[in-house]
Amino acid sequence: AIADAVDAALGDGPLRGKHILVTSGPTHEPIDPVRYIANRSSGAQGTAIARALLSLGARVTFVTGPADVPPPVGADVVAVQTADEMLDAVRSAQDVDAGVFAAAVADWRVASASDQKIKKDGKGLPVLEFAENPDILATVCASKARPALVVGFAAETQDVIAHATAKRARKGCDWIVANDVSPATGIMGGTENDVVLITETGAEDWPRMGKDAVAARLAQKIAEVLNG
Amino acid sequence: AIADAVDAALGDGPLRGKHILVTSGPTHEPIDPVRYIANRSSGAQGTAIARALLSLGARVTFVTGPADVPPPVGADVVAVQTADEMLDAVRSAQDVDAGVFAAAVADWRVASASDQKIKKDGKGLPVLEFAENPDILATVCASKARPALVVGFAAETQDVIAHATAKRARKGCDWIVANDVSPATGIMGGTENDVVLITETGAEDWPRMGKDAVAARLAQKIAEVLNG
Secondary structure, three states: OHHHHHHHHOOOOOOOOOEEEEEEOEOOEEOOOOEEEEEOOOOHHHHHHHHHHHHOOOEEEEEEOOOOOOOOOOOEEEEOOOHHHHHHHHHOOOOOOEEEEOOEOOOEEEOOOOOOOOOOOOOOOOOOOEEEOOOHHHHHHHOOOOOOEEEEEEEEOOOHHHHHHHHHHHHOOOEEEEEEOOHHHOOOOOOEEOEEEEEOOEEEEOOOEEHHHHHHHHHHHHHHHHOO | OHHHHHHHHOOOOOOOOOEEEEEEOEOOEEOOOOEEEEEOOOOHHHHHHHHHHHHOOOEEEEEEOOOOOOOOOOOEEEEOOOHHHHHHHHHOOOOOOEEEEOOEOOOEEEOOOOOOOOOOOOOOOOOOOEEEOOOHHHHHHHOOOOOOEEEEEEEEOOOHHHHHHHHHHHHOOOEEEEEEOOHHHOOOOOOEEOEEEEEOOEEEEOOOEEHHHHHHHHHHHHHHHHOO
């Protein structure tokens, strides 16, 4: 790790001169001034990936929702709350060599978000109207400024490979890092991950390992492709 | 502070021999295995109150949702996620001299919470059916084992005194600590608070001060009543 840091500081390493965008963390979608919809992403895997890319010499722009873990030292950090804000930040930063979209972006926002706290008194149960959030991964993949390598993530709770393979085709990205986030796996919010990498050649099942190890392996693979 | 800690350790202080229940933090109400509804309570004010009570010699049972700040050292901590779980924990711990209900308990839970991650594919927008959560403060106030002193909290964004005075009457509690949590105030998630204490004699407007100072003043007032 020290050698990696020295390499990075010296601008050495296989990703020297490469600029990579990483998104990470959950998004928070407001219901009213005090309530919001969140998800259990801690930001640990996205942060580990950014650190691994930095250690290989890349310049990293790190667009992050409100995560539990601190952002990586040495990255250009852009903090956002909502999916809309994350899309804006990504659009401003997508002129990169690769994009890794590890954030757990909310699929929906509350269309009827209130300026005032919704009161409980006498009005019965609230009715929340939802609106679809922008699909950041698909938007980037379809844009003229699409990075040469786009890596998406899929958090599934069943039929992981089938869902993730379909997602890769639907979004138009190069790879999907898929994992099973069922509560029983302890992955969401935990320190380990158990991923399947979906590429154009099929599904590569990685053994369960620490999120840092997953990050190192993915960063290495990104370096091979960008230098290939 | 050191003198307070020594007093507490020696079992001295005006709240020596008193047992106080404090609830704190937000609750998280699941939508599916990865999504949930949350609120912006950091747990800072409830935690500060528990610390202030401990420093006056009280025994404190601290029932907390997933807060941003660590729980107070020296309290009996019970960690919960949902309003239902918080009610269960409070029921098991309400045989106390006073209860301070500082938690920002969700008014509603998702009645239709899903065992599987709700998929975005092709099914349109989700429909969330809500159910009313138990009213923990009103339940405690109406119970046979009601503590001699019950302090509720009101987080408002408009007409703070009117709403909080009505809430005091409706819930049947002794005091309401009311504050304006409009985003512009910076109170929710911040280090300061600006409260109005609603009692049987009216509204007492406290100057804006640190959450620790609010906690110290409230703990002092609780000690006066319990010893009065």
